Amino acid sequence: MSKSSSKSTVRIYIEATGLESGSGRRRRLRGDDDVEGEARRGAVTGRRGTQRETHTHTHTQIEAKMSGRPSTSGGKKGGSSKNIAVYLRCRPVPRPSDNFTYDLQDGSTSVNIPHELKAGLINNKKEKYDFKFNGIFGPEAKQDEVFDGVAKKVVLGALEGVNGTIFAYGQTGSGKTFTITGGAERYVDRGIIPRSISLIYQELQKRTDQQVSVSISYLEIYQGRGYDLLDPEREVKQIEDLPKVGLWEDGEGKFVPRNLSNHHASSEEDALNLLFLGDTNRTISETPMNLTSSRSHCIFIVNIEVRTPGEDTVRRSKLNLVDLAGSERVAKTNIDGTILAEAQYINGSLHFLEQVIVALQEKASGIQRHHIPYRNSMMTAILKDSLGGNCCTAMVATVNMSEAQLGECISTCRFAQRVAMISNVVMVNEELDPKLMIKRLKQEIRDLKEEIGILKGGGAGAEEEQEVREGSQMFNHIKQQIQQYIGDASASAKLNVGGSMSYIRTAFQIFKGFVGNPKFSGGPVGVGGSEAPKAQDAKALEEQCKKYKLQIQQRDNEISILVSMMKKRSDVEGVQALPQPKLRSSAEPALRSPAASPARQRLKSPGGGKENLAQASGGGAEDMDVLANTNLLADRNKAFELFRKSYRKSEAIEENKILLKEKFQEAKSLGRVVSECKQSISGYKASIEKRRMERAVQEMTDGGGEGQDQDPEEDLLKSKIEREKARYKEGFGKLRGLKREIEHIQKILENSRNKLQSDFEHWLAVMVRQQQGLIRSPVGKQQQERAAVRQAWGDTSNSTKKGKLATGSSNIAKSLNFDFEVDPVVLQKAKPLLTGNAEADRDIIKFYQARHKLVNS
Numbered sequence: 001m002s003k004s005s006s007k008s009t010v011r012i013y014i015e016a017t018g019l020e021s022g023s024g025r026r027r028r029l030r031g032d033d034d035v036e037g038e039a040r041r042g043a044v045t046g047r048r049g050t051q052r053e054t055h056t057h058t059h060t061q062i063e064a065k066m067s068g069r070p071s072t073s074g075g076k077k078g079g080s081s082k083n084i085a086v087y088l089r090c091r092p093v094p095r096p097s098d099n100f101t102y103d104l105q106d107g108s109t110s111v112n113i114p115h116e117l118k119a120g121l122i123n124n125k126k127e128k129y130d131f132k133f134n135g136i137f138g139p140e141a142k143q144d145e146v147f148d149g150v151a152k153k154v155v156l157g158a159l160e161g162v163n164g165t166i167f168a169y170g171q172t173g174s175g176k177t178f179t180i181t182g183g184a185e186r187y188v189d190r191g192i193i194p195r196s197i198s199l200i201y202q203e204l205q206k207r208t209d210q211q212v213s214v215s216i217s218y219l220e221i222y223q224g225r226g227y228d229l230l231d232p233e234r235e236v237k238q239i240e241d242l243p244k245v246g247l248w249e250d251g252e253g254k255f256v257p258r259n260l261s262n263h264h265a266s267s268e269e270d271a272l273n274l275l276f277l278g279d280t281n282r283t284i285s286e287t288p289m290n291l292t293s294s295r296s297h298c299i300f301i302v303n304i305e306v307r308t309p310g311e312d313t314v315r316r317s318k319l320n321l322v323d324l325a326g327s328e329r330v331a332k333t334n335i336d337g338t339i340l341a342e343a344q345y346i347n348g349s350l351h352f353l354e355q356v357i358v359a360l361q362e363k364a365s366g367i368q369r370h371h372i373p374y375r376n377s378m379m380t381a382i383l384k385d386s387l388g389g390n391c392c393t394a395m396v397a398t399v400n401m402s403e404a405q406l407g408e409c410i411s412t413c414r415f416a417q418r419v420a421m422i423s424n425v426v427m428v429n430e431e432l433d434p435k436l437m438i439k440r441l442k443q444e445i446r447d448l449k450e451e452i453g454i455l456k457g458g459g460a461g462a463e464e465e466q467e468v469r470e471g472s473q474m475f476n477h478i479k480q481q482i483q484q485y486i487g488d489a490s491a492s493a494k495l496n497v498g499g500s501m502s503y504i505r506t507a508f509q510i511f512k513g514f515v516g517n518p519k520f521s522g523g524p525v526g527v528g529g530s531e532a533p534k535a536q537d538a539k540a541l542e543e544q545c546k547k548y549k550l551q552i553q554q555r556d557n558e559i560s561i562l563v564s565m566m567k568k569r570s571d572v573e574g575v576q577a578l579p580q581p582k583l584r585s586s587a588e589p590a591l592r593s594p595a596a597s598p599a600r601q602r603l604k605s606p607g608g609g610k611e612n613l614a615q616a617s618g619g620g621a622e623d624m625d626v627l628a629n630t631n632l633l634a635d636r637n638k639a640f641e642l643f644r645k646s647y648r649k650s651e652a653i654e655e656n657k658i659l660l661k662e663k664f665q666e667a668k669s670l671g672r673v674v675s676e677c678k679q680s681i682s683g684y685k686a687s688i689e690k691r692r693m694e695r696a697v698q699e700m701t702d703g704g705g706e707g708q709d710q711d712p713e714e715d716l717l718k719s720k721i722e723r724e725k726a727r728y729k730e731g732f733g734k735l736r737g738l739k740r741e742i743e744h745i746q747k748i749l750e751n752s753r754n755k756l757q758s759d760f761e762h763w764l765a766v767m768v769r770q771q772q773g774l775i776r777s778p779v780g781k782q783q784q785e786r787a788a789v790r791q792a793w794g795d796t797s798n799s800t801k802k803g804k805l806a807t808g809s810s811n812i813a814k815s816l817n818f819d820f821e822v823d824p825v826v827l828q829k830a831k832p833l834l835t836g837n838a839e840a841d842r843d844i845i846k847f848y849q850a851r852h853k854l855v856n857s
């Protein structure tokens with residue numbers, strides 16, 4: 001922050017940010033005028049510009065900046081318009097349809113729907129749907145590629161003060177959670193949220209010249225209601241236990257979540273712990289009934305505040321990472337009860353999202369739209385800025401390329417095309433921080449008063465007498481020191497005038513006087529001083545005094561404006577803290593009371609990544625039967641051992657353990673390198689010391705003659721030290737990164753272990769009940785139990801299947817909720833070896849069934 005002392009308004013220097021990658025566009029912030037300089041910077045690369053823009057703010061502008069709204073004169077002129085970037089991600093499926101094609105190079109995709117598929121008619125004609133995306137990620141795309149392609153620039157933008165939003169949209173099971181949160185088990189499967197966290201803290205380590213504060217909120221919107229996923233105090237068993245979140249409209253058209261906790265995260269570890277906590281609460285608020293589908297929208301919010309010491313401004317940005325609920329059509333999915341109610345809510349809120357998108361799309365294509373229906377649902381209200389507002393937004397459309405899902409693919413792609421037409425105004429959110437400004441202005445006043453004291457020889461007002469006396473004494477004291485300094489010919493002469501800027505300025509002024517006139521005796525006559533200023537000097541000084549006095553008066557005025565604004569703001573915040581009227585939503589009727597609705601259970605599976613019990617255990621069908629039919633169940637340890645062996649996620653746990661081991665090894669060898677560097681540096685330093693001693697002794701024995709200034713040997717040692725230092729620094733940086741990775745993997749392992757334990761408990765309870773013949777439970781329970789046993793079989797299928805269970809069938813038959821009749825005898829006799837892959841197993845069982853029929857006939 002620099003200031004100018006010659007203008008009557010507060011001047012602040014703001015570096016502008018261009019969002020185009022590396023383009024360094026020149027822009028001006030809203031509310032700014034009097035631009036004296038230029039600023040160039042590529043926000044995406046995080047470079048800081050060297051030139052700066054100077055902005056002079058009037059009081060109205062200060063007020064506007066502080067409240068975050070554009071001032072009348074500035075408006076939104078600083079923002080650049082940017083369309084929402086849309087990307088397509090195709091999840092891997094066993095049999096991708098040939099009717100779905102894409103071109104990774106040019107980001108285009110085509111879906112061919114044969115007419116006979118479409119209308120049930122025999123017709124060889126194909127109907128082709130073409131779509132265009134900013135980028136496409138095929139089934140083989142890795143999480144890091146998706147992060148680099150979609151999220152990196154948005155996250156870096158957020159660190160520059162630009163709001164960012166990334167959201168995933170697509171049908172159930174198409175990989176939204178996998179993209180946003182990531183797989184819960186494998187470190188390499190980390191999604192956009194954990195990777196964004198890592199990137200933010202990596203960047204912060206580089207920005208040592210800034211004070212950055214990061215805080216996190218995690219909001220879940222379930223059946224139109226907001227829930228705070230971050231409540232460390234509370235024991236959460238059901239979604240109803242989570243604190244509820246409302247919406248508050250701030251009077252400027254912005255919707256602010258009310259009662260949503262915001263947690264300071266001073267390190268990457270803190271932030272990841274918050275993510276894990278939120279995901280755990282997301283998990284707990286579900287029931288095992290669900291087979292992996294998320295029935296809620298989740299928004300992970302990262303609030304970033306950046307201050308640069310010495311500047312009055314603060315940059316505030318918000319990064320929303322959004323995992324929307326599945327966009328499947330209710331009619332297709334044969335669902336009822338709670339699932340239907342949830343689907344209706346989901347479809348309702350997605351419908352309102354679509355309405356907003358359509359309205360914005362129409363607006364973008366020139367149709368006059370005065371009203372965008374943001375307030376119809378909580379989700380659209382919260383995402384208002386992200387959709388057509390001040391935000392850099394990216395969307396990932398996720399699709400399942402199976403033949404049966406082509407219709408959903410088309411509707412997802414269509415939605416994405418509309419989104420792509422929406423343009424946002426992207427700008428740096430920079431505000432004056434009144435606290436910083438007051439502090440700086442007060443310091444300025446102190447400095448100015450000191451200077452007045454220095455400059456004013458006499459005739460000061462009574463109230464200034466003391467200051468003048470002090471100022472004058474200070475001037476003479478500095479002058480004396482300078483004279484001593486100049487008079488001291490020794491190389492060790494030092495001048496120390498103190499840390500105050502006014503002392504330093506005075507010292508320079510005196511130096512200037514000496515340079516211009518070696519016999520200079522200028523400076524004020526202190527009250528008790530002896531040296532009189534020359535007449536012309538006195539006049540100039542008088543002028544300067546007047547100017548400073550005027551400045552003091554202006555600073556005083558500004559401070560009083562700022563103080564009154566702060567008061568106003570804290571009054572408003574006080575009002576905010578009071579219960580606010582609820583945002584009315586025509587779309588979201590009042591919820592039934594949770595207690596009155598036992599069926600209102602969450603359907604998302606545990607694990608955050610929506611893996612559920614169905615995926616818990618893979619293979620081991622025989623084991624499971626053996627277990628169910630013997631007394632093994634009575635021995636918990638043995639049962640656990642068996643369960644663990646056939647647990648599907650054991651593979652991921654083992655993988656993570658191996659990865660952890662590798663990381664530890666890497667850390668160990670890096671640690672060795674770092675300590676070797678340290679030792680080498682100490683060794684070289686000792687050698688230099690030794691050489692110096694030897695040289696000194698040599699000089700003495702040589703008769704005290706002048707030694708050579710340069711010692712090539714010492715120079716060589718010094719360059720070696722520099723090299724080792726660079727190696728040390730590099731190794732240390734890598735070690736720090738490794739530490740973060742190790743902590744993350746350890747956390748994943750800890751979560752997996754907890755999950756293994758809880759899956760085991762659940763599975764055991766089901767098996768024991770089955771063994772005791774208690775399986776004839778109510779329908780909901782049966783579903784849960786079936787789900788648990790399916791999990792034991794590792795059925796990862798994600799779609800809602802309507803299967804008929806053969807009565808009296810074996811555990812296997814019960815466990816497989818297939819969409820065809822399974823003859824229990826087939827399974828009893830054939831004991832097929834299953835793979836754990838739902839589709840393959842279905843084929844195997846069909847084969848056995850046909851074989852059995854054939855044999856019987």
Ligand SMILES: Nc1ncnc2c1ncn2[C@@H]1O[C@H](COP(=O)(O)OP(=O)(O)OP(=O)(O)O)[C@@H](O)[C@H]1O
Pocket residue numbers: 090091092139170171172173174175176177178179183292293294295324325326327398609610611796798
């Ligand atoms: N790109 C991918 N690579 C590997 N596995 C994936 C990928 N995408 C999705 N999956 C897997 O597919 C399953 C479903 O994915 P996910 O839960 O992310 O779907 P979703 O779209 O969030 O579903 P819903 O809307 O029901 O919540 C998960 O087991 C997930 O691990």
